[in-house]
Amino acid sequence: MLEVKGLTKRFGANIAVDKMSFTVDRPLMIGIIGRSGAGKSTFLRMMNRLTDASEGALNFEGRNVLGLSGKEKRDWQSTCAMIFQQFNLVPRMDVVSNVLHGTLGRRSTLATMFNLYPEEDIHKAIDILDRLGIADHAPKRAEALSGGQQQRVAIARALMQDPKVILADEPIASLDPMNAQTVMEALRRIHDEDGRMVIANLHTLDTARRYCDRIIGMRDGRMVFDGTPAQLTTGVARDIYGAGADFSEAATSTEIRDHEALEQAEMRAAEVVI
Numbered sequence: 184m185l186e187v188k189g190l191t192k193r194f195g196a197n198i199a200v201d202k203m204s205f206t207v208d209r210p211l212m213i214g215i216i217g218r219s220g221a222g223k224s225t226f227l228r229m230m231n232r233l234t235d236a237s238e239g240a241l242n243f244e245g246r247n248v249l250g251l252s253g254k255e256k257r258d259w260q261s262t263c264a265m266i267f268q269q270f271n272l273v274p275r276m277d278v279v280s281n282v283l284h285g286t287l288g289r290r291s292t293l294a295t296m297f298n299l300y301p302e303e304d305i306h307k308a309i310d311i312l313d314r315l316g317i318a319d320h321a322p323k324r325a326e327a328l329s330g331g332q333q334q335r336v337a338i339a340r341a342l343m344q345d346p347k348v349i350l351a352d353e354p355i356a357s358l359d360p361m362n363a364q365t366v367m368e369a370l371r372r373i374h375d376e377d378g379r380m381v382i383a384n385l386h387t388l389d390t391a392r393r394y395c396d397r398i399i400g401m402r403d404g405r406m407v408f409d410g411t412p413a414q415l416t417t418g419v420a421r422d423i424y425g426a427g428a429d430f431s432e433a434a435t436s437t438e439i440r441d442h443e444a445l446e447q448a449e450m451r452a453a454e455v456v457i
């Protein structure tokens with residue numbers, strides 16, 4: 184149902200994504216891992232058509248996604264809803280209105296200006312919030328909710344579009360472990376119960392292992408791993424992150440960055456001694 188072939192993005196001389204190719208034949212929950220700058224966000228943005236690809240092809244259910252323009256492109260962006268690390272809600276607006284914003288694409292300018300929502304959309308929004316366990320917060324301002332609750336509002340807003348695919352760009356990177364778990368469980372449930380494909384860029388290896396059916400590893404723009412959580416051995420993870428022999432199973436890209444910073448500081452200190 185999804186075919187990515189030779190997908191490439193260049194920013195000047197920098198190749199952010201380099202000939203990425205893979206196919207997915209049924210709606211899976213896919214995790215993309217890799218250190219900062221590996222090209223994970225750029226891939227999601229190309230898939231959602233927020234960024235134009237430099238080369239390659241991306242077909243979904245036989246549709247040439249990269250060739251879409253105008254209304255067809257906007258329709259695709261609804262079919263393939265995106266959620267972000269920073270939730271991107273309107274903080275001072277109430278939760279249910281934030282969720283109803285997910286229907287903006289199919290409402291008239293006048294209805295949008297006067298915040299006129301069809302009753303069935305309001306019921307649908309409340310039902311989705313209920314499903315995500317946050318219907319009680321519907322009248323509150325979004326900014327009054329915890330990070331995990333705000334991310335669930337963002338998921339609810341995405342679900343208003345009834346998407347076939349949910350693209351999640353580091354959905355739990357700003358959350359504490361408890362909230363992160365609630366959000367990942369919500370994404371997994373949406374996948375399991377609705378059969379929607381979920382592609383999530385993830386910061387931590389153990390999250391990808393726990394929630395995803397398939398994991399794609401990226402390094403310097405290239406896909407260096409594509410397999411199941413069981414195939415993602417410590418050695419493979421070490422290659423993806425370009426880490427040293429002391430790499431541990433539970434390591435995350437943040438830990439690796441910290442580790443590298445520590446190593447560099449130690450090297451600088453050693454040079455001073457010499």
Ligand SMILES: Nc1ncnc2c1ncn2[C@@H]1O[C@H](COP(=O)(O)OP(=O)(O)OP(=O)(O)O)[C@@H](O)[C@H]1O
Pocket residue numbers: 194197198199200217218219220221222223224225226
């Ligand atoms: N708009 C842009 N202009 C120029 N270079 C960019 C742009 N967006 C991304 N890049 C570069 O493309 C490369 C891949 O970035 P990308 O954000 O896709 O990585 P990432 O794996 O998502 O990293 P992170 O986890 O830090 O978000 C990086 O070298 C980045 O600097």
